Amino acid sequence: MFSLIVGFFLVATLVLSAALLYKKSKKRLSVPDGVVCLYQVGRGPWAPSLSPFPLKMETFLRMHKIPYMNDHSGVMSSKGKTPWLEYNGQQVADSQLGMDFLVRELGLELDLHLSPEEAAVARAFRELAEENLYWTMCYESFVKNPHSLDILLKDVFPPLKIFAFKNIIGFFVKRQLWGQGMGRHSDNEIWTIGRNDLTAISNYLGEKEFIMGNNPSQVDCSLFGMLSMVVWQMRGSRHEQFVHDHLPNLVKYCERVRDRFWPDWEKRCKGPEFVDDNHKIYSH
Ligand SMILES: N[C@@H](CCC(=O)N[C@@H](CS)C(=O)NCC(=O)O)C(=O)O
Numbered sequence: 001m002f003s004l005i006v007g008f009f010l011v012a013t014l015v016l017s018a019a020l021l022y023k024k025s026k027k028r029l030s031v032p033d034g035v036v037c038l039y040q041v042g043r044g045p046w047a048p049s050l051s052p053f054p055l056k057m058e059t060f061l062r063m064h065k066i067p068y069m070n071d072h073s074g075v076m077s078s079k080g081k082t083p084w085l086e087y088n089g090q091q092v093a094d095s096q097l098g099m100d101f102l103v104r105e106l107g108l109e110l111d112l113h114l115s116p117e118e119a120a121v122a123r124a125f126r127e128l129a130e131e132n133l134y135w136t137m138c139y140e141s142f143v144k145n146p147h148s149l150d151i152l153l154k155d156v157f158p159p160l161k162i163f164a165f166k167n168i169i170g171f172f173v174k175r176q177l178w179g180q181g182m183g184r185h186s187d188n189e190i191w192t193i194g195r196n197d198l199t200a201i202s203n204y205l206g207e208k209e210f211i212m213g214n215n216p217s218q219v220d221c222s223l224f225g226m227l228s229m230v231v232w233q234m235r236g237s238r239h240e241q242f243v244h245d246h247l248p249n250l251v252k253y254c255e256r257v258r259d260r261f262w263p264d265w266e267k268r269c270k271g272p273e274f275v276d277d278n279h280k281i282y283s284h
Helices: 004-024 051-062 097-106 114-142 150-151 159-180 186-207 218-233 236-246 246-261
Strands: 038-039 069-073 084-087 091-092
Touching: 004 218, 004 246, 038 051, 051 069, 051 246, 069 084, 069 091, 069 159, 084 097, 091 097, 097 218, 114 150, 114 159, 114 186, 114 218, 114 236, 186 218, 186 246, 218 236, 218 246, 236 246
Parallel strands: 038 069
Antiparallel strands: 038 084, 084 091
8 A cells, every 4th residue: 555655656746747847848938139048947935046056147147237037937958957048049058158158259358357376266166166065065955954945945836846846856866966976975974075165165255355356256156156055045954054153254245245236136036025037138
């Protein structure tokens, strides 16, 4: 009897996921020339995205006052990931490749205040956040404390979708964690890695306004995207508690970047002030 029930839920979840994937693979709207369309997952309850990578990209678009719109349908890129962008008929998958593409396409003069040595440090911090810290966050949210997702997703998805998200996506994230390598460490080792990464960012930031000095640079988009999850959205996690208890400069840093580039923050979070901006063009 028990295996029958489990089997039923498994089949139901698979059917639901197939339906969701089909919906996401359907054709999208046309994007006006000169406007970037950012394809991303939905808004979060405490940050304007459920994921650090779209928040990175949207902060970049705002930082450079690039006209853009969002598509929150959740459609995946040609690489099977999200976020990705479309600009004048060209599609670019991956947050960093998308930003690099816009820098070339729009001739943005970016990070000119950085020496080659500083640019190297900025790159190293971006990789630390996106390729190392990120995986400790995935472990914390999907393996260590998957119930936290119930609260995170409750205003975003209906209960069945949360069930599918937690179980199907959780299963794939565990596989990714194993493939990437983070998932092979013990719980204590993973947390030590995450804590050391956060501490390294905090130590390098010190009292500076932005990570590379008093002017924002591209790497701030990446760090802000990642740290916003830790500071505001990973409620009940060790990461969240640690930054609030021990690394207040990271909290202040996030508040500073938020206040500068996201005056409409509350409206973009799925809380009481939320205003749906799907397909709305931001022209600054
Ligand atoms: N390096 C990519 C990472 C994007 C990424 O990992 N996106 C996740 C969501 S947060 C995703 O699409 N996962 C689906 C999968 O890996 O199958 C970027 O910067 O865009």
